[in-house]
Amino acid sequence: MTRDLLAVYPRDSARDERGRLLLGGCDALELAAEHGTPAYVVAEDDLRGQARAYRDAFEAAAPGSHVSFASKAFPCTAVLRVFEQEGLGVDVASGGELALALHAGFAPERIHLHGNARSEVELAAAVDHGLRQVVIDNFDDIERLARIAAERDAVQAVSIRVTPDVRGDTHDGISTGQADSKFGLGVADAREAIARITAQPSLRLDGLHFHIGSQLLELDVFRRAVAAIAPLADAVEEVNLGGGLGVAYVADQARHLPTVEEYAQEKVRAVRELIGDRVRIADEPGRSLVGRAGVTLYGVQTVKRNVSTWVGVDGGMADNLRPMLYGARYEVQVVDRFVDPEDPAQVAAATHCKVVGKHCESSDVLVADALLDAPRAGDVLVVPVTGAYGYAMANTYNGVPRSPVVFVGGGRSRVVVRRERVEELWARDAE
Ligand SMILES: Cc1ncc(COP(=O)(O)O)c(C=O)c1O
Ligand SMILES: N[C@@H](CCCC[NH3+])C(=O)O
Numbered sequence: 001m002t003r004d005l006l007a008v009y010p011r012d013s014a015r016d017e018r019g020r021l022l023l024g025g026c027d028a029l030e031l032a033a034e035h036g037t038p039a040y041v042v043a044e045d046d047l048r049g050q051a052r053a054y055r056d057a058f059e060a061a062a063p064g065s066h067v068s069f070a071s072k073a074f075p076c077t078a079v080l081r082v083f084e085q086e087g088l089g090v091d092v093a094s095g096g097e098l099a100l101a102l103h104a105g106f107a108p109e110r111i112h113l114h115g116n117a118r119s120e121v122e123l124a125a126a127v128d129h130g131l132r133q134v135v136i137d138n139f140d141d142i143e144r145l146a147r148i149a150a151e152r153d154a155v156q157a158v159s160i161r162v163t164p165d166v167r168g169d170t171h172d173g174i175s176t177g178q179a180d181s182k183f184g185l186g187v188a189d190a191r192e193a194i195a196r197i198t199a200q201p202s203l204r205l206d207g208l209h210f211h212i213g214s215q216l217l218e219l220d221v222f223r224r225a226v227a228a229i230a231p232l233a234d235a236v237e238e239v240n241l242g243g244g245l246g247v248a249y250v251a252d253q254a255r256h257l258p259t260v261e262e263y264a265q266e267k268v269r270a271v272r273e274l275i276g277d278r279v280r281i282a283d284e285p286g287r288s289l290v291g292r293a294g295v296t297l298y299g300v301q302t303v304k305r306n307v308s309t310w311v312g313v314d315g316g317m318a319d320n321l322r323p324m325l326y327g328a329r330y331e332v333q334v335v336d337r338f339v340d341p342e343d344p345a346q347v348a349a350a351t352h353c354k355v356v357g358k359h360c361e362s363s364d365v366l367v368a369d370a371l372l373d374a375p376r377a378g379d380v381l382v383v384p385v386t387g388a389y390g391y392a393m394a395n396t397y398n399g400v401p402r403s404p405v406v407f408v409g410g411g412r413s414r415v416v417v418r419r420e421r422v423e424e425l426w427a428r429d430a431e
Contacts, residue, residue: 024408294387316357
C-alpha cells in the first residue's frame with residue numbers, strides 16, 4: 001500500500017495488494033462495473049469526519065460557535081442529511097437550495113439565506129419558514145424584507161454581508177471580498193444599512209458576515225477582513241466568517257494546506273483580538289467539508305495520438321466544469337494501475353497524455369498533464385477531489401444525462417442519487 005499516492009483521496013482510501021484502488025473499502029473497478037461511469041463516489045465517513053473536525057475545532061476555539069455547510073458546494077439530499085445529523089447548520093443561496101435543505105430535514109432555525117438578487121418569493125419563503133437569518137446584501141433587500149415581514153406580523157432576524165475590500169489569493173472567478181464586487185455592501189454602506197435595519201420594527205439585526213473568496217490556502221487574509229468589519233461590530237451579536245478554506249487538488253498543494261484546526265484558531269484569534277469576546281462566531285465552509293470526500297470514476301472510451309496522446313472518457317465538462325471555468329488542476333490515475341510521479345522508472349514508462357471529456361468543446365480537458373500507465377479503452381480512471389462544485393454545477397450539455405452519486409463506506413456502496421435517464425432530457429417539454 002502506498003500512502004503518498006493517496007494524499008488527496010478520501011481519507012479511508014487504500015490500494016490492495018494488487019494495487020487496485022479501494023474507496024470506503026469498495027474496489028473501484030467493481031464500483032464502476034456495478035454503478036456505471038461516470039459516477040461521483042463519496043466516502044461517507046470522510047464527510048462525517050470533516051463535519052466533526054469543523055465542529056470540534058470551532059467549539060474548542062470559540063465555545064458556542066455556529067458552523068454551517070454552504071450547501072452550494074454539494075446540494076444533494078443525502079449529503080445534507082449527513083451534515084444535519086452531524087449537528088451543522090446550513091447556508092442556502094436560493095429558494096431552491098432552501099427547499100432542498102428543508103426536504104433534507106434541516107429545522108428552519110438552522111438555515112440562513114444568502115443571495116445578491118433574491119426575488120420576493122424567495123424572501124417571503126424565508127420569513128414564512130422562520131429562518132435563522134436572512135443575509136442582507138443590498139439596500140433593496142432591507143425595504144423589501146421589512147415589508148414582507150411586516151405584512152406577516154413577523155420579526156425577521158438578519159445579518160449584513162459586508163464587502164471588506166480584501167483580496168485573497170485565488171482565481172478571479174471565485175474572489176468576492178474586493179471592493180468592486182457584486183456581493184454585499186462596502187463598510188460605509190454597511191454602516192448605513194445598520195441604521196436602516198434598526199429603524200425597521202419588522203427586522204432584527206443579528207450579525208455581520210463576510211466572504212472573501214473560495215479556495216483560499218493562506219490564512220492571513222481573514223485577519224484583514226475581520227479588521228475591516230471590526231468598526232461595525234458593536235451593533236451585532238454574531239460575526240459570520242464565511243468559510244473559504246481551500247482543499248488540495250493535487251499532492252503538492254497538500255503539503256501546504258492549513259488544517260481545519262489552524263483555520264478555526266486563526267479566524268477566532270482575529271475576532272477575539274480585533275472585536276472582542278462578546279460576539280458569537282459563525283462560519284460556513286463549503287468546499288473543505290466535501291471536496292476530498294468525493295472522486296469521479298470515468299470509463300476510457302478511446303485513446304489516440306494527434307501530436308499529443310488524447311485519452312477520451314465518458315464524462316467531462318458536464319460533470320466537472322472547474323477545469324474549464326478556473327483552469328483547475330486535478331490528478332488522475334487508472335484505478336488498478338497507479339503511476340508514482342516520484343518514481344523515475346515509472347514516469348519513464350508511463351504515457352504522458354491529456355484526459356479529455358466527450359463534449360463538443362476543445363476546452364473540455366479534465367487533466368492536461370496526465371501521466372497514466374498504458375491507458376486503453378475499457379480502463380477505469382479516477383479523478384480525486386471532485387466532491388465540491390462538481391455535482392453542484394453539473395449540466396446535460398450534449399444530451400449527456402447527469403451522473404449518479406454513490407456513497408461508500410465499510411466495504412458497501414449505495415446509490416443516493418440515481419443516474420439521470422435520457423427521457424429526462426425531454427421531460428419538461430410543454431407538449
Ligand atoms: C456566501 C458564501 N458563503 C460560503 C461559501 C462557501 O465557500 P467555500 O466553499 O469556499 O468554503 C460561499 C462560496 O464560496 C459563499 O459565496
Ligand atoms: N464554483 C466554484 C466555487 C464557487 C464559490 C461560491 N461562492 C468552484 O468550483 O470553485
